[in-house]
C-alpha cells in the first residue's frame with residue numbers, strides 16, 4: 001500500500017497518526033511524509049533559519065531511521081493560508097507522481113490556522129487530482145479516501161475509522177521523544193498524543209487506537225471484515 005501524510009509542521013503527523021505510520025511501515029508499505037512548513041517560527045527566541053535547519057534535520061534523522069521518505073515544501077510558517085493555487089498544484093502533482101492509496105492530513109476544525117489551511121488545501125488537491133484538465137501534463141490519480149487525524153488543537157472531531165495501535169503504542173511514545181526541540185517545551189501537546197489513544201482504544205474495544213475522519217464515504221465490497229472474532 002502507498003500512503004502520503006501531509007502536515008503543517010514536522011511533528012503533526014506522528015502526533016496524530018504515529019501508530020498508523022509505524023504499523024504500516026512494519027508492513028513494508030511505502031510512506032511519504034510531506035512537511036508544508038518547517039515550523040521555523042515555533043520558538044520565539046531562536047533565529048528562524050537556524051530553527052528551520054534544526055527541525056528539518058530532526059525530521060530527516062527520524063524518518064531515515066524508520067525508512068520513511070520525507071519532503072519539505074518550505075512554505076513560510078504561519079502563512080499557509082496565503083500559499084493558494086501554487087501549493088494546491090504542487091500537491092496535485094505530488095499525489096499523481098506518488099500514486100497513493102490513502103492520503104492523511106489534519107482535521108478541518110482546528111484552532112491552529114496552519115492546520116486548518118493544510119486540511120483544506122489537501123482535500124482540494126485530492127479532489128482536483130482526478131480532473132484531467134487540472135495540471136493536464138500529468139495523468140490523473142484517484143485515492144481511496146482521505147484520512148484526517150486528531151491532535152491537541154483539533155475541535156469537534158467526528159471519528160469514523162478506528163485503527164488498533166496497541167502493538168505500536170510504546171514505539172509511538174518513543175518516537176515522539178525524538179522531537180527533541182519540541183518534547184521538553186510542549187509537554188501538554190505530547191501528553192495529549194500519548195493519552196488520546198487510550199480514550200479511542202476504550203471506544204474501539206482495544207487498549208490503544210487512533211481515530212480518523214474521512215470526508216468521503218468509507219465503503220466495503222462486502223461485510224466479511226466485520227465478521228465477529230471468536231476467542
Ligand SMILES: [Zn+2]
Nearest residue numbers: 008009012115
Ligand atoms: Zn502543527
